[in-house]
Amino acid sequence: MSPTSRSLIACLLLGSLLLGAVWTTLGGGLPPADFTFINESEIKSVDPALITGQPEGRIAFSIFEGLVRNDPKTLEPIPGVAKRWDISEDRLVYTFYLRDDARWSDGSDVTADDFAYSWRRFLDPRTAAEYAYQAWYIKNAHDYSLGGSGIKPGDEVEVELNLPPDAINTLRGEVLHGDLVRIVPRSEDERDFLVEIDGRETMYRPTDDTEAAKNDPPEGVTWCRQVLLDFRQVGIKVVDDLTLRVTLENPTPYFLGLVGYYPLFPVNQKCLETYGAPDWTKARNVVTNGPYKIQFRRIRDRIRMIKSDQYWNRENVRLEVVDALAVESLTTALNLYLTDKADWIGDVPPPAMRELIREEPARNDLNPAPYLSSYFYLINTRREPLDDVRVRRALSMALDREEITSKLLPAGELPSLSLVSPGIEGYRTQNAEAENPALARQLLAEAGYPKGRGFPRLEILTNTHEAHQAIAELIRKQWQRELGITVKTRNEEWGAYNTSMRQGKYDLARRGWISDYTDPNTFLDMFTTTSEQNSTGWSNAQYDELVDSAATEPDPDKRFRLLEQAERILLEDLPLIPIYTYVSKNMVKPYVRGFYNNVRDEHPVSDMWIDRSLKSPNEFMRGRP
Structure with missing residues (x-):
């Protein structure tokens, strides 16, 4: 290690000494884990239907398992709960054959019914899953998830009746099956449904359980929770305990990848219906089916996971105890890594990264590599003056992306003008207009703000993270320098930040997207009008039509052209401003085996193990014996 690097690392260690001491104190008295990694922030949940972030995903991939899982090297789908599957010749019907030794952590069998229950719940409008669109490739799943907006007269429907207000909130009410006769609008968002059940017509009005318990319905109306397309019309069929048949709307080349992604993981019905939400997700209650189960969770400290003795592949899970630390500070994370209190960190402070990369000989625990990802700013097009495309173009063209990446991101991040990340074979990424401050100023003047005069003060929202805040500060200065406008920044902790974005409470918001599967659709379907991920207010019918057409196009080349x-x-139209493509910044101790760079930067802990021959009690900070 060079003298400069030693000095920098020493400063980092000194600067984070107090925080490191706090972490040491929090972990004091605990038996050491076999493996410890930094999980960035506090997770908001472990409910597969509700989570969306990387910190939550790392835990979900450890404690749950889908029908398939991903090969840790190639990310190709390999058997998970399903030991094998058949795909019909027209590629519309997938038949999954579940293994008979798959168990929940309470010892009960994992069955096809568990997946049908979980996927129905995931699609239920009352669940409000942001990722529900990931299952819309299944026949009629889209219409089911739209609730009353997804049905029309003549459809077979199900009517869910109300429960007492104090009922467990994950229970369903009694479900009646019938045919929808007529829809009677009452307002823009409210309607009644005339349903024929066993030859008798009844007018149902959806309302919440409290209203139904407090008040009698109007004459001629019966209360209900909701009226949905009959779930039996959705392409999810339980053939028997160990066979699940799934029918798609159209051939979907990446469907197996979706099945291995956490939104389609199963949850335990008995657990949900015993404890309700959110209590069912607490460590003392949660029942899972993955390689690990949660032993305990300490807020602002860690989640400790222990190997499940019920997991079907437990003999090949070699780490017995794993700690996931909730550390938002990159400096603290690096301190924990360098003092051997963490075996894997996913990010490094830029100043330290710059010096570590310069080291000669090169470190063997740091290997930055591009992956399928994109860093961009969302634009809330519902707010003036951001509803004017000239303003959005001006903001994008006034950015100096090269300055951002060279000054603040030393790991080799690539300036980007596209949303879809490079690296998907056969797809030609498209680009926004390149940097052009003069044209940006002209556009801003045409929009009514010459030299920035009269332009309202905008705000950039980021989640709490040193790099995001530094980027926002530099962008603020660039816009002030090139456009003469004033911008302020606001950062929020992870949960509040996600809520603000979901509710559209921002002007511009930092956003990163890592591909859920290896296909451009994982980036582009976020911005369709109906996507829960699209909080920008932007809608374009032609865009929606192209994405929809691509979903039904069987020819791979034609599909990519769409x-x-x-x-x-x-x-x-620019409802977003592309900024750069991520580079993985993992630092992993050399004694860790089973950790591989891959195109989605996914690293399942259950495939890792410790090479004890390389782990010495007197290791130097380079991680070498």
């Missing part, structure tokens, strides 16, 4: 057209529209 998606390229869609990305072109997106980058002309």
Whole structure:
């Protein structure tokens, strides 16, 4: 290690000494874990239907398992709960054959009914899953998840009746099956449903359980919770305890990848219906089916996971105890790594990264690599003056992306003008207009703000993270320098930040997206009008049509051309500003085995193990014996 590097690391260690001491105190008295990693922030949940972030995903992949899982090297789907599967010749019907030794952590069998229950719950409008669209490739799943907006006269429907207000909130009410006769609008958002059940017509009005308990319904009306498309019309069929048949709307080349992603993981019905939400997710209650189970969770400290003695593949899970530390500070995370209190960190403070990369000989625990990801700013197009495309173009063209990446991001992050990350074979990424401050100023003047005069003060929202805040500060200065406008920044902790974005409480918001599967659609379907991920208020019918057409196009080349057209529209209308493509910044101790760089930067803990021959009690900070 060079003298400069030693000095920098020493300063980092000194600067984070107090925080490191806090972590040491919090962990004091605990038996050491076999493996410890930094999980960035406090997770908001472990409910697969509700989570969306990387910190939550790392835990979900450890404690749950889907029908398939991903090979840790290639990310190709390999058997999980399903030991094998058949795909019909037209690629519309997938039949999954579950292994007979798959168990929940309470010892009960994992069955096809568990997946049908979990996927129905995931699609239920009352669940309000942001990722519900990930299952819309299944036949009629989209219409089911739209609730009353997804049905029409003549459809077979199910009517869910109300429960007492004090009932467990994860229970369903009694479900009646019938045919929808007529929809009677009462307002823009409210309607009654005339349903025929066993030859008798009844007018149902959806309302919440409290209202139904407090008040009698109007004459001629019966209360209910909701009226939905009959779930038996959705392409999810339980053939028997160990066989699940799934029918798609159209051939979907990445469907197996979706099945291995956490939104489609199963949850234990008995657990949910015993404890309700959110209590069912607490460590003392939660029942899971993955390689690990949660032993305990300490807020602002760690989640400790222990190997499940019920997991079907437990003999090949080699780490017995794993700690996931909730550390938002990059400096503290690096301190914990360098003092051997963490075996894997996913990010490094930029100043330290710059010096570590310069080291000669190169470190063997740091290997930055691009992956399928994109860093961008969302624009709330519902707010003036951001509803004017000229303003959005001006903001994008006034950015010096090269300055951002070279000054603040030393790991080799690539300036980007596209949303879809490079690296998907056969797809040609599209680009927004390049940097052009003069044209940006002209556009701003045309929009009514010459030299920035009269332009309202905007705000950039970021989640709490040193790098995000530094980028926002530099962008603020660039816009002030090039456009003469004033911008302020606001950062929020992870949960509040996600809520603000979901509710559209921002002007511009930092956003990162890592591909859920290896396909451009994982980036582009976020911005369709109906996507729960699209909080920008932007809607474009042609864009929606192109993304929808790509979903039904069987020819791979033609499909990619449709998606390229869609990305072109997106980058002309600019409800987002592309900034750069991520580079993985993992630091992993050399004694850790089973950790591989891959195109989605996914690293399942259950596939890792410790090479004891390389782990010495007197290791130097380089991680070498």
